[in-house]
Amino acid sequence: MASRRVVVVGAGITGLVAARELGRDGSLEVICLEASDRIGGQVHTVPAEGALVDVGAEAIHLGAPHIAALADELGLTQSVLGATPGSSVLATRKGLRPLPAGVGPTGPTKIWPVLKSGILSPAGLVRAGLEPLMARKRFTEDLGVGDFTARRFGREVTDTFVDPLLGNLHGGDVHQLSLQATAAQLVPTAANGRSMLLKTLKRPATTPAAPKPGKAPLPMFASWPTGLGTFTEALAAQSKATIRTKAPVEALERIGQQWRVVLADGEAIDADHVLLTTPGPVSSGLLREHCPAAAALYDQVPLVSVATVLLGWRREDVADNPTLRDANGILLPSNRARTFKAATNLTRKWPHLETPLHLLRASVGRDGNTLADDLTDEQLAARVAAEIGELTGLLAAPVFSAVHRWPHSMPQLRPGHKARVAAARQALQELGGISIAGSAVDGLGISSTVKSGQQAAREILTTAKDTQAS
Numbered sequence: 001m002a003s004r005r006v007v008v009v010g011a012g013i014t015g016l017v018a019a020r021e022l023g024r025d026g027s028l029e030v031i032c033l034e035a036s037d038r039i040g041g042q043v044h045t046v047p048a049e050g051a052l053v054d055v056g057a058e059a060i061h062l063g064a065p066h067i068a069a070l071a072d073e074l075g076l077t078q079s080v081l082g083a084t085p086g087s088s089v090l091a092t093r094k095g096l097r098p099l100p101a102g103v104g105p106t107g108p109t110k111i112w113p114v115l116k117s118g119i120l121s122p123a124g125l126v127r128a129g130l131e132p133l134m135a136r137k138r139f140t141e142d143l144g145v146g147d148f149t150a151r152r153f154g155r156e157v158t159d160t161f162v163d164p165l166l167g168n169l170h171g172g173d174v175h176q177l178s179l180q181a182t183a184a185q186l187v188p189t190a191a192n193g194r195s196m197l198l199k200t201l202k203r204p205a206t207t208p209a210a211p212k213p214g215k216a217p218l219p220m221f222a223s224w225p226t227g228l229g230t231f232t233e234a235l236a237a238q239s240k241a242t243i244r245t246k247a248p249v250e251a252l253e254r255i256g257q258q259w260r261v262v263l264a265d266g267e268a269i270d271a272d273h274v275l276l277t278t279p280g281p282v283s284s285g286l287l288r289e290h291c292p293a294a295a296a297l298y299d300q301v302p303l304v305s306v307a308t309v310l311l312g313w314r315r316e317d318v319a320d321n322p323t324l325r326d327a328n329g330i331l332l333p334s335n336r337a338r339t340f341k342a343a344t345n346l347t348r349k350w351p352h353l354e355t356p357l358h359l360l361r362a363s364v365g366r367d368g369n370t371l372a373d374d375l376t377d378e379q380l381a382a383r384v385a386a387e388i389g390e391l392t393g394l395l396a397a398p399v400f401s402a403v404h405r406w407p408h409s410m411p412q413l414r415p416g417h418k419a420r421v422a423a424a425r426q427a428l429q430e431l432g433g434i435s436i437a438g439s440a441v442d443g444l445g446i447s448s449t450v451k452s453g454q455q456a457a458r459e460i461l462t463t464a465k466d467t468q469a470s
């Protein structure tokens with residue numbers, strides 16, 4: 001081999017980001033192998049009713065500096081589109097209510113909007129107000145996010161806010177999601193015993209940072225007129241790596257100091273380094289024979305199936321419905337959800353979706369239920385439409401529906417995950433020539449997977465340079 005060769009397995013966000021980074025300085029030959037007939041993995045934009053609609057990830061978090069920097073590098077900041085200003089509504093004991101300002105995935109960051117919203121019961125409010133006292137208990141071990149927020153703010157805050165926000169993002173049970181792996185920003189707070197409420201009361205009101213001269217401020221959450229596929233297509237187009245689709249990797253074989261990557265059709269590609277960014281069961285299958293300790297990591301990451309249900313109504317049928325007119329989305333706590341757990345009011349939220357129909361996209365599937373596997377497309381569409389009608393008072397039936405399934409797609413990172421990842425990476429380092437990255441390892445979401453791909457690429461590049469120097 002003339003130059004050192006790296007094979008990246010999987011062309012989802014992680015694999016595409018890593019392959020692009022690895023190929024940048026031209027010192028490595030990089031090949032990215034993707035099993036399916038398209039790149040992007042869980043980013044998937046499809047034509048629907050005259051628009052390009054995302055049926056996987058829907059919004060990118062440009063508020064994260066590394067994502068904004070990457071979008072800039074890819075030349076995508078000019079065309080970026082922010083969501084229409086507005087909030088989502090939350091299903092509560094009093095019906096649908098606007099999500100109070102300052103409520104994030106891990107609970108309230110401002111107390112007054114929550115107090116004023118009337119969403120919590122008096123007992124729930126009193127319990128939430130005890131947070132400064134409850135904060136004295138320090139947690140240095142990993143624990144469930146929901147267990148932590150319930151301890152701090154009480155069960156009602158956790159069930160009402162944390163469950164539908166953080167739980168929905170992960171398709172997970174918040175009591176079983178690792179604080180360290182899925183809510184890392186809370187780890188110092190858990191360990192230092194300081195009150196989150198008192199901190200928010202003392203914090204002076206912040207004004208957003210002024211944009212750099214000549215640059216328009218970027219929206220916090222964004223997409224592009226041609227959907228999030230724009231981002232993955234740009235990553236591939238601006239990559240020096242060879243990206244091959246319909247190239248499923250079936251096995252890894254050790255050949256001296258190298259690894260032989262064997263495809264399903266028997267083709268073999270020898271590599272100095274292999275980066276696995278594949279879903280857990282695939283990565284563990286490829287690793288089992290060579291590094292059981294690393295394979296074991298994935299055995300402790302259960303996967304939840306989800307489905308995306310697109311519904312379309314005639315615009316005149318929804319024009320007078322306050323929720324479909326004014327809210328960007330609907331969130332349901334687990335104790336109120338029957339079939340769907342969250343919905344994006346696509347036509348209102350994304351101004352570029354100028355479709356003849358009013359489109360909404362609902363998600364189904366959560367840790368603890370198998371609805372996304374069990375129900376037919378017709379059952380999913382009918383049940384979601386009926387539940388939207390009950391929640392919002394909409395009488396009209398949708399005239400369009402489409403279901404996209406994501407079987408076993410959402411990794412559930414349980415308490416102790418970070419320590420297991422460290423052990424798996426240590427075992428792989430001892431083996432040599434194989435790295436792991438992706439949502440099952442470093443957390444789901446575009447922000448985490450971009451970071452995961454960048455970090456893996458940096459480490460492989462460093463190893464390659466060290467090897468060349470020695």
Ligand SMILES: Cc1cc2nc3c(=O)[nH]c(=O)nc-3n(C[C@H](O)[C@H](O)[C@H](O)COP(=O)(O)OP(=O)(O)OC[C@H]3O[C@@H](n4cnc5c(N)ncnc54)[C@H](O)[C@@H]3O)c2cc1C
Pocket residue numbers: 009010011012013014015033034035036039040041042043055056057058059060061247248249250277278279282306307308406409437438439440443444445446447449
């Ligand atoms: C319905 C849904 C909605 C979401 N919404 C958002 C959102 O709005 N915002 C956000 O930030 N995140 C969202 N996410 C999460 C985010 O999309 C994912 O965390 C991220 O895209 C995962 O990227 P990845 O590269 O780790 O894995 P994947 O995207 O799963 O990529 C892995 C790739 O490996 C390929 N592969 C599998 N087996 C093999 C093999 N044997 N050989 C070669 N290739 C193989 C797969 O085909 C796939 O392309 C959502 C996810 C889903 C499912």
